[in-house]
Amino acid sequence: MGELDLGMVNWARAQFTLTAMYHWLFVPITLGLSFLCAFFETIYVRTGKEEWKRLTKFWMTLFGINFAIGVATGIILEFEFGTNWSNYSWMVGDIFGAPLAIEGIFAFFIEATFFAVMFFGWERTSKGFHLFSTWMVAIGSNLSALWILVANSWMQYPVGMVFNPDSARFEMQNIWEVILSPVAVAKFTHTTSSSFVVGALFVIAVSSYYLLKKRHIDMAKKSILVASVFGLLSGLFTAFTGDESAFVNASTQPMKLAAYEGLYKGSRGADIVAFGMLTPGKKTGDGQEPFAFEISIPRGLALLATREWNGYVPGIEDLVYGNSAEGLVGAADKIERGKKAIADLAAYKAARKAGDDAAGKAALERFNVNKDYLGYGYMTRPEEIVPPVASTYYSFHYMVYVGTFIIFLMLFFLKAGLSDRLPENRLLLRLGVASFFLAYLASEMGWVVAEVGRQPWAIQDMLPVKMAATNIGSGHVQGTFLLFFILFAVLLLAEIKIMLKQIKIGPEVA
Amino acid sequence: MNDNLLRRCYTFYRDGFRAMTVGRTLWKIIAIKLLVMFAVLKVFFFPDFLNTTFDNDQQRADHVLQQLTGAAEHTEQRRMR
Ligand code: HEM
Numbered sequence: 001m002g003e004l005d006l007g008m009v010n011w012a013r014a015q016f017t018l019t020a021m022y023h024w025l026f027v028p029i030t031l032g033l034s035f036l037c038a039f040f041e042t043i044y045v046r047t048g049k050e051e052w053k054r055l056t057k058f059w060m061t062l063f064g065i066n067f068a069i070g071v072a073t074g075i076i077l078e079f080e081f082g083t084n085w086s087n088y089s090w091m092v093g094d095i096f097g098a099p100l101a102i103e104g105i106f107a108f109f110i111e112a113t114f115f116a117v118m119f120f121g122w123e124r125t126s127k128g129f130h131l132f133s134t135w136m137v138a139i140g141s142n143l144s145a146l147w148i149l150v151a152n153s154w155m156q157y158p159v160g161m162v163f164n165p166d167s168a169r170f171e172m173q174n175i176w177e178v179i180l181s182p183v184a185v186a187k188f189t190h191t192t193s194s195s196f197v198v199g200a201l202f203v204i205a206v207s208s209y210y211l212l213k214k215r216h217i218d219m220a221k222k223s224i225l226v227a228s229v230f231g232l233l234s235g236l237f238t239a240f241t242g243d244e245s246a247f248v249n250a251s252t253q254p255m256k257l258a259a260y261e262g263l264y265k266g267s268r269g270a271d272i273v274a275f276g277m278l279t280p281g282k283k284t285g286d287g288q289e290p291f292a293f294e295i296s297i298p299r300g301l302a303l304l305a306t307r308e309w310n311g312y313v314p315g316i317e318d319l320v321y322g323n324s325a326e327g328l329v330g331a332a333d334k335i336e337r338g339k340k341a342i343a344d345l346a347a348y349k350a351a352r353k354a355g356d357d358a359a360g361k362a363a364l365e366r367f368n369v370n371k372d373y374l375g376y377g378y379m380t381r382p383e384e385i386v387p388p389v390a391s392t393y394y395s396f397h398y399m400v401y402v403g404t405f406i407i408f409l410m411l412f413f414l415k416a417g418l419s420d421r422l423p424e425n426r427l428l429l430r431l432g433v434a435s436f437f438l439a440y441l442a443s444e445m446g447w448v449v450a451e452v453g454r455q456p457w458a459i460q461d462m463l464p465v466k467m468a469a470t471n472i473g474s475g476h477v478q479g480t481f482l483l484f485f486i487l488f489a490v491l492l493l494a495e496i497k498i499m500l501k502q503i504k505i506g507p508e509v510a
Numbered sequence: 511m512n513d514n515l516l517r518r519c520y521t522f523y524r525d526g527f528r529a530m531t532v533g534r535t536l537w538k539i540i541a542i543k544l545l546v547m548f549a550v551l552k553v554f555f556f557p558d559f560l561n562t563t564f565d566n567d568q569q570r571a572d573h574v575l576q577q578l579t580g581a582a583e584h585t586e587q588r589r590m591r
Contacts (some may be wrong), residue, residue: 030541062534068536072544079551082558090574119533120526167567168574346579428528467578470559480555494539502532 009466012084015481019076021444022488026070026173028443032199033063034138041134041224054221058507069495088458088468091169096151103147110140120475131389142192153184155459157252182248193234198443200231201436208432216506225417230384232410239403250305256453258316259389260396264290266315272300278390284383320382331382338377341370375462387455395445402442409435
């Protein structure tokens with residue numbers, strides 16, 4: 001086999017990005033709107049008022065449209081694993097295989113039973129059972145996001161598994177360590193709560209549109225009131241879990257943190273850049289100032305990353321070149337150790353083939369000394385461990401700005417809703433429509449922070465993306481990239497068209 | 511009793527599907543999408559590389575190990591020769 005084709009790796013990356021971001025268009029609405037439907041219906045059951053039932057049914061129809069078009073788009077990612085990322089799939093089969101299968105079966109049963117009751121059961125089941133089903137759909141949809149997020153978190157912070165050099169697979173040692181790792185907890189809570197924000201803004205945007213058009217005024221006002229309470233609480237929780245994610249990144253993926261903060265040189269009591277523009281063309285170790293301009297909050301980053309005023313936060317250059325004063329080993333040393341690990345793995349394999357047990361045992365002992373650096377052995381330069389800084393930095397800052405803005409927006413909506421002054425507040429209503437798109441972008445940008453920020457790793461420190469790929473030519477991947485692009489464009493158009501049509505029709509017919 | 515329950519479930523789904531409006535279009539989209547995904551994309555464009563190229567797990571493991579140790583292995587073989 002020749003050298004791995006880097007063109008193929010980048011095409012496969014592009015294809016995965018396209019599919020994941022497209023799939024993610026549907027997920028936040030499913031996660032957030034399902035809970036809102038449950039809240040609306042709970043109010044209906046408690047008050048017994050028909051207008052709440054009509055309202056619930058309307059939002060459920062929009063939920064159904066989003067669900068139907070989005071369902072199974074995530075499976076395409078699994079196709080890609082098997083074809084484009086076969087080395088990776090093989091190595092992590094143990095963590096991805098069984099749990100994802102269980103999730104599939106679980107989701108199917110939830111969908112086949114509770115979804116059916118939710119949509120068909122209004123007149124045929126008791127109010128209580130119908131409500132129970134709606135709650136089950138909300139809880140089930142959110143739980144079915146759990147496994148894939150746990151699997152993703154494991155790639156960012158591989159704990160609870162050990163590498164078996166005979167089978168070339170990571171094998172499960174402690175499933176609880178995998179599920180309850182700090183990365184997994186932060187990721188699940190941040191992903192779900194930020195999706196609740198998107199769901200709340202979906203309801204606010206559609207309702208604001210109605211109020212601007214002076215249609216379905218009562219329903220729109222009621223919907224906004226519930227959505228702004230949910231949105232406010234979720235927005236606050238999103239900021240809290242986002243802060244927690246950054247704190248966890250500081251110990252598990254310090255390079256990612258340094259990249260999204262634009263921190264090249266670390267220090268004790270580091271400042272945080274609140275607003276700033278990176279110097280275009282800045283490269284690691286080139287001596288240029290990182291920022292063309294910046295406004296910083298003193299000691300903010302130290303507090304965020306270490307919870308101490310004077311804590312040490314390493315910068316990109318400390319992580320690449322090492323910092324002996326702070327006890328940081330540079331990437332060159334890690335590459336050295338990684339290369340030893342690869343050589344010892346090769347020696348182990350050769351000894352096993354030759355039936356030489358003693359040599360095999362010795363090679364394995366040597367391998368175990370350096371195995372935590374395995375992935376570094378595939379790097380050629382220390383600078384290779386730096387992710388693309390600008391896209392990570394700007395995506396992170398955009399997400400945080402939007403997150404902060406949304407908390408205030410929810411407060412304004414809640415206040416206007418409670419004092420019944422929504423219809424005349426046209427600026428707020430226009431902001432309500434626009435903010436949905438801002439939040440959607442923030443949600444996608446969150447994934448850019450998480451995934452671009454962890455490059456070059458497929459599995460942190462263990463397997464770089466370039467080694468995770470299948471050794472096939474790039475032509476095939478280019479072809480399927482185009483195919484997906486067309487398929488997704490068609491599906492997205494269908495979603496937008498059906499959704500807009502239903503919003504135009506409004507609640508009466510729904 | 512059991513029969514009755516099955517019957518009720520059946521009519522529940524049947525009437526539900528019959529009464530759908532937007533749902534009909536959605537089911538068509540779901541069906542076409544799944545068909546394209548599983549009958550076209552998966553079959554013709556996304557074979558599982560390791561499953562279709564190798565016969566058993568041992569060969570698959572060897573292949574992945576070979577990929578992981580590629581460059582080092584040549585050196586090792588040279589050293590052992
Ligand atoms: C308000 C302040 C916010 C902070 C401090 C924050 C912080 C973070 C951090 C540090 C990550 C990377 C986590 C990792 O890679 O492990 C992240 C990811 C993410 N963020 Fe935010 N975020 C905020 C607001 C938002 C908002 C408003 C949204 C969407 C509406 C959002 C959606 C996401 C998503 C979807 C991810 C990827 C999943 C994950 O890694 O958790 N975030 N956020």
